[in-house]
Amino acid sequence: MSDVTKHFGDPATPAVEQLSLEIRTGEIVALVGPSGCGKTTTLKMINRLVTPTSGTIQVLGDDQMAVAAHELRRRIGYVIQQIGLFPHRTVGRNIAAVPELLGWDDDRIEERCAELADLVGLERELLDRYPAALSGGQQQRAGVARALAADPPILLMDEPYSAVDPIVRERLQDDLLRLQGAVHKTIVIVTHDVDEAIKLADRVAIMNVGGILEQYATPDELLRQPSTDFVAEFLGRERGLRRLALRTVADVETITGPCVSAGSTLAEAHDAMRTFGTTWVAVVRGPTLAGWVDRRAIEHGEVASVGDLPAAAFVSRVAPTTPLREALDVIVNARSRLAVVVDEDEQYLGMITIDEVAAALET
Amino acid sequence: MIADERRGLIWWGWVGDHLDDIWQRTVEHVQLTAIALVVGCLISFALALLAVRVRWTYAPIRRVASILYTIPSLALFALLIPFTGLGMVTAEIALVSYTILILVSNTVAGLDAVPASVKEAADGMGYTPRRRLLRVELPLALPTIIAGIRIASVTVIGLVTVAALIGSGGYGVLIEDGLRRSFPTPIVVGAVLSVTLALLVDGGLALLQRLLTPWRRAERGGRELAT
Secondary structure, three states: EEEEEEEEOOOOOOOOEEEEEOOOOOOOOEEEEOOOHHHHHHHHHHOOOOOOEEOEEEEOOHHHHHOOOHHHEEEOOEEEOOOOOOOOOOOHHHHHHHHHHHHOHHHHHHHHHHHHHHHOOOOHHHHHHHHHOOOOHHHHHHHHHHHHHOOOOOOEEEEEOOOOOOHEEEEEEHHHHHEEEOOOEEEEEEEHHHHHHHHOOOEEEEEEEOOOOEEEEEEEOOOOEOHHHHHHHHHOOOOHHHHHHOOEHHHHOEEEOOOEEEOOHHHHHHHHHHHHEEEEEEEEOOEEEEEEHHHHHHHOOOOOOOOHHOOOOOOEOOOOOOEEEHHHHHHHHHHOOOOEEOOOOOOEEEEEHHHHHHHHHHH | HHHHHHHOOOOOHHHOHHHHHHHHHHHHHHHHHHHHHHHHHHHHHHHHHHHHHHHHHHHHHHHHOOOOOOOOOOHHHHHHHHHHHHHHOOOOOOOHHHHHHHHHHHHHHHHOOOHHHHHHHHHHOOHHHHHHHHHHHOOOOOOHHHHHHHHHHHHHHHHHEEEHHOOOOOOHHHHHHHHHOHHHHHHHHHHHHHHHHHHHHHHHHHHHHHOOOOHHHHHHHHHHOOO
């Protein structure tokens, strides 16, 4: 998009002003801002539901005005908040809408419907039902399936999840990310929810009233360095916490902590405790974590090695894939103020404390 | 004896002797009704589409249709006779003009009731305006449109009996005949058959609507399921 302006009637109060935006293929871009910021207008200019007053928009390298509007739209998936499923058609016939417009034959359409139902997580039996018989979440999935039916390279989503309840919303957001991993579309999503934008998008465009682009950057960059006061205010006070949600334990340098191998002597275990000032020591057997042993057991133990003492399992455990925000919660709730990092094969990777989490945010 | 039978509400002997005549009146009545409805629908759909596309035309269209609707039928026949004479053309002009208000209003209401989100989704997917109208808006407006046709058909079937006064045939001929001769039987036969025809057509259209809009049942059932 370059220098795109749109005003409805009065040129003095444009809905979108001199907007230039480049959306890369395969990216999820979120347009965020308060109401009246022109984010929906911007989205609708991409598939020409709204015609720009001036400026040009290129879609897949071609000027979007070069083809008829309906031709252009058949190559761009479109999902809206109210979903807009056709009530008089079964879910299957809804999904088939664009392939029908494109003149696919019936066998191919039927095959594609079944494939899409699986892809978006919709039971195939539902394809023969009318939309009214579906729950809100199922209708949403059907809407996404319909938008993806003809395999368009671009998907536009206008507040797709604001009409569903928070639990379903979270699931649908996860589904979208999973789906994107499989289909690699260029997705433009409009939302007023900062957290949703941060969670879903590779890049976020923050817009201000009058269609002014305040900042266009990755979620991490936005949270670390908001370019204007408006952006900082819009992102809210919990910027640090929100950044934590973007990163995982794998981004953190772990420490060894008070940890000894099962073959170590009790004296060695004692030294480890003293070094870290703890009243317990973690015991690893080979690559896996056996558990922890407390000081009294070590001081009174009459065994050759630590491995012979009964070890208790760690409660405060995290995985490399755990978001840092969640890991922080585990740490502050743990009596020991740390969390052990263990991967899915029970391999022990180290420990993290608040210090390590904070250090990760500095980079 | 004969005089007594004539004075009763119905004299089956007369009915038996006049079956041919009654059948002919039935055919005439159905023809008059069908022509009025078909022409009325064509004119009304065209006007409704114009009203939906070019919004400001709706108010004047409605106003003219309302005036036509409120003119007493007899007066309208009388007004038309100098131009179109006695007979079917005059009758049809009057009958059609009575259907327009109902049909236009219901068609516009049906099209207006199509959810904006559904229209936006259709546009967003690349429906051309024509295809959107035929494949999305008209099917969704169908229940309201058919409801309008039901009202219009019942109205027309009733009015056709009045049209007999200007010599266009139908059950009205029987009623007129009975009135002129103070002979109740043809009046009763004409009235009962006219009402029966109206009920049959109304029921038939209701059934047609159910068959054409299976998704409406899902909507009602779906709401129960959803709760």
